[in-house]
Amino acid sequence: SxxxxxxxxxxxxxxxxxxxxxxxxxxxxxxxxxxxxxxxxxxxxxxxxxxxxxxxxxxxxxxxxxxxxxxxxxxxxxxxxxxxxxxxxxxxxxxxxxxxxxxxxxxxxxxxxxxxxxxxxxxxxxxxxxxxxxxxxxxxxxxxxxxxxxxxxxxxxxxxxxxxxxxxxxxxLPGRELRAGLAEVVKYGAIADPVFFDWLEANAEALLARDPEALAEAIAVSCAHKAGIVARDETEQGERMLLNFGHTFGHAIETEQGYGGLLHGEAVAVGMVLAARLSADLGRAPWSDTARLATLLERLELPVALPPGLSGDALLARMKLDKKAVSGALRLILWSGLGRAEVASAVPEADIRAVLDA
Ligand code: ADP
Ligand code: ZN
Incomplete structure (x- = not known):
């Protein structure tokens, strides 16, 4: 083969x-x-x-x-x-x-x-x-x-x-672990590659069914994106930060839940939807792209909403401690739509609270 x-x-x-x-x-x-x-x-x-x-x-x-x-x-x-x-x-x-x-x-x-x-x-x-x-x-x-x-x-x-x-x-590999990995695959489409995102929409069922060709293609495209970004920004001074799309929210969820809660990829799935929703709330991105992202993740049997029982205050406090935050001001990776992630500095806390409470 x-x-x-x-x-x-x-x-x-x-x-x-x-x-x-x-x-x-x-x-x-x-x-x-x-x-x-x-x-x-x-x-x-x-x-x-x-x-x-x-x-x-x-x-x-x-x-x-x-x-x-x-x-x-x-x-x-x-x-x-x-x-x-x-x-x-x-x-x-x-x-x-x-x-x-x-x-x-x-x-x-x-x-x-x-x-x-x-x-x-x-x-x-x-x-x-x-x-x-x-x-x-x-x-x-x-x-x-x-x-x-x-x-x-x-x-x-x-x-x-x-x-x-x-x-x-x-x-x-257990199915839940496979699906969690698919969240990071979707991330590459979301942050950098709308054509790949279309392909993922067309191949969601094949990926879930572990079709070998579909998986190999998804892995190769994802690795090509990762390799390119790493070659251009090895130590995360700029572009590599975009790979953290969904991760500041996701890490807060993971840490708040402790071990035994969502898997990393699952938390990132929720985090990407929250980041997309926040982008739309701030008028930076179309709502329709948030909906497409959430729909694809749901088809891949990934969570797209905060698990019950997490406090918005606690999550926000965790996000402020994230090592990607610079001296207290919240720096997040948001997007202006499918395939276009960007660094947003000084995102108002009230807007973050709003998506955590929605
Ligand atoms: P990740 O790659 O998601 O960061 P881990 O290294 O914790 O996570 O692996 C996830 C789980 O899957 C672990 O329990 C690990 O032992 C198990 N695992 C890893 N690879 C395989 C595999 N190919 N087949 C079965 N189980 C695997
Ligand atoms: Zn990750």
Whole structure:
């Protein structure tokens, strides 16, 4: 079957993103990205039974270790980061070591941060196994762990040397996780690509049914957008901020609910609808585009309204603490309509409260 390949253009640090069914069986392709003697595979207990053996086979002849973590965002901690450091030390890993992340965004963020820190930075390969990780977190070099005070508060920019997305791994991904990933796919249409948004409207059922061609196309288009934005603005000084569309609202919902509430992608779905509604309220965007966005997300079986029981005051307070806010003034990503996201500084609090209360 076809393998699609694109490139993240970062000069000497450029790297390939390969997308296709069965990529994990291409042992030589993976081995080529592990130049040194040592490799550590970081994965979790849900992913390991399905896919770890194939990665181990690709590393035959290397000195490699593996670390199989309990799954879930609550594991993205400094303590687990310490476990990865200990595993690298036990392996005798040197400067030429490679850390391989096999799993979703949690494994990728944690393993990437470890790769950024071990001996001040070693090689890193992303093998994303969730749709969210394939279209978003595995590309772009953001790595982090959480603190009790907030998500992703400790981290680094550390680009991988390759991203291999084996779309066959999505066969075992729970449906709710797949749909949460689709929210981030819709985001690319919403912020930058009205033609892709039309395509998503036409292919919503195929995506939900995990049609392999539809999924591969959605992943490839999403990665192309992500790769382009990262190449133009690696450290989020400008354009990369647009990727946070729906995220200031979404993070507030996630933090307010704690673990066990909405998944990240689900919270982003709600957040994008709130951002679109706020844009319309402020007269910056047509109401009809808010309706199209909400309708597509609903067809993808994603939530589009705040879950019950959340206080508007509490959410607003969380939004002010978001690390993307600059010194108290609320800076949000809004849009002027489908495909046209923009940074809005100093959004009046009263207008934000209005969409949180609606
Ligand atoms: P995300 O990629 O959404 O940030 P996680 O890394 O937490 O999230 O992965 C979401 C959940 O899906 C976790 O419980 C993880 O163990 C599980 N998972 C990841 N990839 C697969 C897969 N291909 N098949 C089955 N379960 C998976
Ligand atoms: Zn996100």
């Amino acid at each position: 076809t393998v699609r390949e694109l490139q993240v253009e970062l000069g000497a640090r450029a790297y390939p993103i390969r997308i296709g069914r069965g990529l994990l069986d291409d042992g030589a392709g993976l081995a080529a990205r592990v130049p040194g003697r040592h490799a550590l595979v970081v994965t979790d207990r849900n992913v390991a039974p399905h896919y770890l053996a194939r990665v181990e086979a690709a590393l035959a002849g290397k000195s490699f270790g593996k670390l199989v973590l309990p799954p879930g965002e609550q594991e993205k901690t400094l303590a687990r980061f310490g476990d990865v450091m200990a595993a690298l030390a036990a392996l005798g890993a040197s400067r030429d070591a490679t850390v391989i992340a096999l799993g979703g965004g949690v494994v990728g963020d944690l393993a990437g941060f470890a790769a950024a820190c071990w001996m001040r930075g070693v090689g890193f390969v992303q093998l994303p196994t969730t749709l969210l990780a394939m279209v978003d977190s595995s590309v772009g070099g953001k790595t982090a762990v959480d603190l009790p005070q907030g998500k992703n508060l400790v981290g680094a920019f550390h680009q991988p040397s390759a991203v291999f997305a084996d779309t066959a791994t999505l066969d075992t």
